[in-house]
Amino acid sequence: LTNLEEEKVIHTERQAAYLSYDGEYQTIPETDYPDGSKHLSDPNPVNLSWDFTVPSGKTLSRYDILWGKEADLSDGYAIKGTTATSLDVYNSYLGDNYFRVVANYTDGSSDTSKIQKYKVEEVYPRNLRIEGMTNCRDMGGARVLSGGGHIKQGLIFRTSAVNNWAYGKGDVSDRITDAGKEELLTRLGCVTEINVNNSGNNEVGVKNYIDAFMYYDNGKHHMYRNAEPLKQAFHALSDPDNYPVFYHCRIGTDRTGFLAIMLGALLGVSENEIYQDYLFSNFGNIQDKRYIGEKAGRDNILKYMDDLKTYPGEELHQKTYNFLISIGIPASELDAIIDILVEGDKPEGYHNHQEVILAEDFEADFF
Numbered sequence: 001l002t003n004l005e006e007e008k009v010i011h012t013e014r015q016a017a018y019l020s021y022d023g024e025y026q027t028i029p030e031t032d033y034p035d036g037s038k039h040l041s042d043p044n045p046v047n048l049s050w051d052f053t054v055p056s057g058k059t060l061s062r063y064d065i066l067w068g069k070e071a072d073l074s075d076g077y078a079i080k081g082t083t084a085t086s087l088d089v090y091n092s093y094l095g096d097n098y099f100r101v102v103a104n105y106t107d108g109s110s111d112t113s114k115i116q117k118y119k120v121e122e123v124y125p126r127n128l129r130i131e132g133m134t135n136c137r138d139m140g141g142a143r144v145l146s147g148g149g150h151i152k153q154g155l156i157f158r159t160s161a162v163n164n165w166a167y168g169k170g171d172v173s174d175r176i177t178d179a180g181k182e183e184l185l186t187r188l189g190c191v192t193e194i195n196v197n198n199s200g201n202n203e204v205g206v207k208n209y210i211d212a213f214m215y216y217d218n219g220k221h222h223m224y225r226n227a228e229p230l231k232q233a234f235h236a237l238s239d240p241d242n243y244p245v246f247y248h249c250r251i252g253t254d255r256t257g258f259l260a261i262m263l264g265a266l267l268g269v270s271e272n273e274i275y276q277d278y279l280f281s282n283f284g285n286i287q288d289k290r291y292i293g294e295k296a297g298r299d300n301i302l303k304y305m306d307d308l309k310t311y312p313g314e315e316l317h318q319k320t321y322n323f324l325i326s327i328g329i330p331a332s333e334l335d336a337i338i339d340i341l342v343e344g345d346k347p348e349g350y351h352n353h354q355e356v357i358l359a360e361d362f363e364a365d366f367f
Contacts, residue, residue, distance in 0.1 A: 001049040001085075008120045010043040010092055011127070015283060019123055025275035026292050026302070033279055036253075036286040041136065042129040045088035046118060050101050052085060059106045065089060066112075067099040069154065073115060077187050078102075090129045091183070093153050094122045094141045124273070125280060126153060128188075131180035134160045135252040135284025139260065140341075145268030146317050149344030155243045156341065157188065158260050160252040160284065161197060162204050176204065184246065194233050194247035196255045210236050214255040216298075223307055226258065227327040233259060234324065238333035240340050253281040253290060254299055261304055265320040267338060268347040271305060317347045 011019060018033050034040055054060050065087050068075040081087040089099070097120060101113040126138040140153035162176040162184075176184070181204050184190050192208040202209035212229035215222065223230075236242050249255035257278050264274055275292055278301055282290055290299060311319040311326070324334055338346055 001051055002047065002118070004116055004118045008046045008092065008118055010046065010120055011123065012040070012044055014040065015127070018280070019276070025272055025279060028279065030291070033282045035289040036282045036284065039134050039285040041127055041134055041283040043090065043127045045090045046092050046120065047086060047088050048099065049086035050113070052101070052103060054103070061104040061106045063087065064102040064104060065099050066102055067097065069093050069097065071098055071115070073098055073100065091187070092120045094120050094124070094126050125277065128157065130159065130176065130183050132176035133162065133180055135281050135286060136160065137280070139264065143269055143273050145342060145347060146270070146315055147268050147342070147345040147347040149342045149346060151267055151341050152343045154188070155245070157190070157244070157246040158252055158256050159246050159248045161200055161248050161250050163200070188244060190244045190246045192236060192242040192245040194236060194245060196229060196233070196247065196259060197249040208236070208242055214249070214258060216254060223304065223323065224327065230262065230324070230327060231329055234329050234333055234337065237263070238336040243340065251286040252284065253286045257281065257301065258304065261301060262320065262324070265308060265316050266324065266334065267342055268317040271316055
């Protein structure tokens with residue numbers, strides 16, 4: 001019964017209005033995005049509905065949806081339903097999604113539909129609903145990188161922490177629920193957690209837990225202060241066996257945002273879309289509105305961008321590559337990350353680090 005020819009929209013009306021802004025996000029009016037005081041970061045579900053007559057002699061137990069990104073459902077994930085002939089599917093991929101309906105009977109047998117397809121509007125971000133968390137999204141999706149490719153979906157996610165994400169405040173639970181754990185570990189399949197917060201541990205039982213504490217403010221030489229945790233994080237991201245990955249601080253905005261800027265800029269995300277992604281965190285319950293520019297105070301991410309622009313290279317991704325080289329991250333690791341995360345054409349001309357000032361030659365008071 002679902003109209004599968006109609007493109008689905010997972011962004012809420014307010015999210016869609018923000019994402020359709022056609023100016024520079026560096027100067028977007030404050031009224032065009034929320035104030036970070038409420039949990040508004042979840043996507044809309046895609047509702048799938050169907051008609052089916054239970055065969056004579058059979059008693060229905062429940063319907064399930066087997067859902068995935070691959071056309072043959074080789075990556076299929078079972079979403080359990082009820083006896084109702086409809087089900088909400090959260091966290092659809094941008095673009096094509098595949099599914100089949102499974103009717104389960106009380107005698108253990110089942111009937112399955114043919115594989116069907118629906119398409120989600122390809123507008124970044126693929127924001128995620130993980131119960132008990134806020135401010136969660138896939139870094140992959142529709143953004144066109146400087147080389148012409150895209151970041152692959154389903155490999156790297158930025159999130160809030162799995163507990164105490166809003167200091168015990170807010171309108172959703174402050175701890176990840178069992179359903180949230182299933183979403184994070186089973187459906188999204190995360191095997192590595194990178195924690196850039198100064199507290200926490202492996203509370204969800206993920207395979208690889210990496211503590212890469214980052215400093216909070218962006219004062220002078222802030223990027224060098226975070227050289228060691230950046231090296232830890234990028235080293236982990238250079239290993240294909242560590243994916244899918246989720247990384248976070250407490251509310252997934254500032255330290256998480258810093259890592260997102262470094263990673264996104266390396267992969268070829270445009271400066272304007274870096275600002276768009278940063279301000280999208282205001283849809284999460286982050287307890288304080290974030291800005292770009294002087295009003296942001298110590299959270300002004302223009303500081304990072306200005307610092308990156310001092311490095312050799314014609315484009316932002318080249319300058320970022322050279323900065324990361326300067327703090328001691330091997331070119332082989334950066335190249336591996338690009339190869340793992342970018343589908344389609346890779347950014348060109350990012351090997352240009354002959355003139356970079358290495359961190360050990362940089363005289364600065366890091367603290």
